[in-house]
Amino acid sequence: MLRHRILFPVVYPFFLLPTFGSSVGTKLAVLVACPCLALAINFRAIGRIVVLLLMALSTLVPLLLLVQTAVCSSPVYAMPGSLAHCVAQRSLTVLLNVCLLSSVFLLATANEWRGSLVTTINGMCLPRNIRVMAIVSGAMIGGFRRSMFRVYHAFTARGEAMPSVHWRNLIVLPTMLGAVWAAELNGVVKRVKGQWSSDTFWARYVPADRPIDSACTKSDVLVLSAGGLLIGVLLVSFRF
Amino acid sequence: MKNLPTIILAAACIALNVAIGTLVYLLKLPLYLDSAGIMLAALLVPGSRINASIFSAIVGVVSFVTFGVLVSPFQPWFIGTAIAGALYASLVVRGRVTDLIDGTATTARFLGRLLIFGIGWGIVAAVVSAPIVVYLFGGVTGAGTTLIFAFLVKTGHQLVSAALLTGFSAEPVDKTLSLLLAIAVARFTPQAFRQLLADSR
Numbered sequence: 001m002l003r004h005r006i007l008f009p010v011v012y013p014f015f016l017l018p019t020f021g022s023s024v025g026t027k028l029a030v031l032v033a034c035p036c037l038a039l040a041i042n043f044r045a046i047g048r049i050v051v052l053l054l055m056a057l058s059t060l061v062p063l064l065l066l067v068q069t070a071v072c073s074s075p076v077y078a079m080p081g082s083l084a085h086c087v088a089q090r091s092l093t094v095l096l097n098v099c100l101l102s103s104v105f106l107l108a109t110a111n112e113w114r115g116s117l118v119t120t121i122n123g124m125c126l127p128r129n130i131r132v133m134a135i136v137s138g139a140m141i142g143g144f145r146r147s148m149f150r151v152y153h154a155f156t157a158r159g160e161a162m163p164s165v166h167w168r169n170l171i172v173l174p175t176m177l178g179a180v181w182a183a184e185l186n187g188v189v190k191r192v193k194g195q196w197s198s199d200t201f202w203a204r205y206v207p208a209d210r211p212i213d214s215a216c217t218k219s220d221v222l223v224l225s226a227g228g229l230l231i232g233v234l235l236v237s238f239r240f
Numbered sequence: 241m242k243n244l245p246t247i248i249l250a251a252a253c254i255a256l257n258v259a260i261g262t263l264v265y266l267l268k269l270p271l272y273l274d275s276a277g278i279m280l281a282a283l284l285v286p287g288s289r290i291n292a293s294i295f296s297a298i299v300g301v302v303s304f305v306t307f308g309v310l311v312s313p314f315q316p317w318f319i320g321t322a323i324a325g326a327l328y329a330s331l332v333v334r335g336r337v338t339d340l341i342d343g344t345a346t347t348a349r350f351l352g353r354l355l356i357f358g359i360g361w362g363i364v365a366a367v368v369s370a371p372i373v374v375y376l377f378g379g380v381t382g383a384g385t386t387l388i389f390a391f392l393v394k395t396g397h398q399l400v401s402a403a404l405l406t407g408f409s410a411e412p413v414d415k416t417l418s419l420l421l422a423i424a425v426a427r428f429t430p431q432a433f434r435q436l437l438a439d440s441r
Binding site for chain 2 (some may be wrong): 001020028032042047050053056060061064066067068069071073074075076079090091093094096097101102105129130132133134137138140141143144148174175177179181182184185186188189192196226
């Protein structure tokens with residue numbers, strides 16, 4: 001199992017090294033390098049995650065500006081110079097670190113995503129139990145959402161839950177969730193006693209022994225080379 | 241696979257965390273509710289407290305990574321909070337809310353235990369999250385609680401103490417509700433599934 005992904009997921013923390021006391025230049029270099037590498041490895045996969053990142057950043061930035069304005073105007077953290085300069089300086093430092101971490105996350109996602117959840121999970125260097133858990137939970141998330149909608153409609157049709165803020169929902173919502181949980185697990189019990197009891201079934205989706213994936217190996221080599229280069233740059237910049 | 245029911249319990253708890261967490265995140269409520277599955281895993285898994293700690297910590301880590309990929313890319317940086325919550329759930333709460341799950345506790349006992357364990361969980365989460373919130377996100381905790389943080393800093397509090405106080409004001413409410421959800425959901429767990437879990441030991 002370990003033969004072709006020995007360094008998974010140890011390689012990614014290398015990219016986080018610049019977060020700890022590096023110069024702004026090094027951080028910016030990583031910030032540009034990681035998304036470019038992610039694009040080179042898996043152009044199609046990162047579209048969705050980029051949208052999520054941009055949405056999260058668009059929520060973070062106004063709140064960050066608000067907090068940093070409060071910090072800069074407080075007697076404890078007041079800095080010499082104008083308020084705008086202080087806010088900009090403090091916000092940019094935080095934003096740079098957040099973007100740095102997010103770009104590493106982007107790179108990891110691009111390097112691991114193999115087109116479908118099952119292939120992606122099987123491509124990771126993880127014990128078989130964890131892979132089964134991840135694949136079943138992926139299927140269950142969809143199941144939970146569908147069941148939640150069904151139960152929600154059933155409850156609203158009986159007038160027990162109102163589609164607005166209502167004190168009665170405090171009692172109804174946990175009951176509704178419990179009903180969803182019970183429905184899902186009742187289905188699971190049937191499957192465990194039937195189809196899921198067969199080892200052949202699981203061998204088809206989560207093989208114990210996996211063949212070497214050449215695409216996976218290529219992207220690993222690319223990420224490893226970039227990680228090595230980064231460590232080299234860091235060592236040189238610390239030395240001189 | 242002999243341990244299939246345990247694996248399925250973990251998968252269901254992860255799905256529960258992600259499903260409720262997504263709903264709350266999309267509704268922009270001043271809560272998280274993304275840890276009820278961690279508590280549920282610690283309460284339901286058979287075996288010792290140590291086993292439950294490891295099991296619920298795995299549930300927490302996988303939940304937060306999945307949530308990060310599907311919904312909020314900032315969530316994986318709070319994995320430490322998930323692990324601390326898993327340890328608290330397994331070592332402190334597990335075995336002490338059995339009557340709450342069975343429905344044999346009186347209302348006063350139910351509310352008392354719920355508040356004590358929920359507030360305790362909230363304090364643990366606030367202490368573990370505070371350094372991440374301050375040093376990584378510059379004090380941004382979420383839409384509602386960020387305003388409390390900004391107010392506290394403006395009134396002269398240090399950043400870490402402001403983050404801790406903000407956490408202490410918001411996390412206990414969130415974690416008490418998460419515990420309530422976990423108990424409610426545990427109560428609905430079918431007997432047939434509990435039997436499968438017991439047999440898989």
